[in-house]
Amino acid sequence: MKRYPVREKDLRIGAKHEMEHTTSERTARRIARDHLREHPSYYQVLPVAEKIMQNRERKIKPIRRKKVQPINMMTWVPKIVMPR
16 A cells, blocks of 8 residues: 655644544544545545535435225225126
């Protein structure tokens, strides 16, 4: 894996974002550094990717199922179909 140098500004932004997942600033900085070493513009691309995912979730409509009335077996009479 190719490692890129990490800019301090990006590291601060990344650590702030990663604090959503941990209470330790040190851990947040480590996670941010790892992300930035793999992909230098990770935290610049992340908001765009999150927006795309939110738009996709809005477009997916839930399946609406028809309400089926329960059958009372004591009063149910089968419908007899007469041949023509």
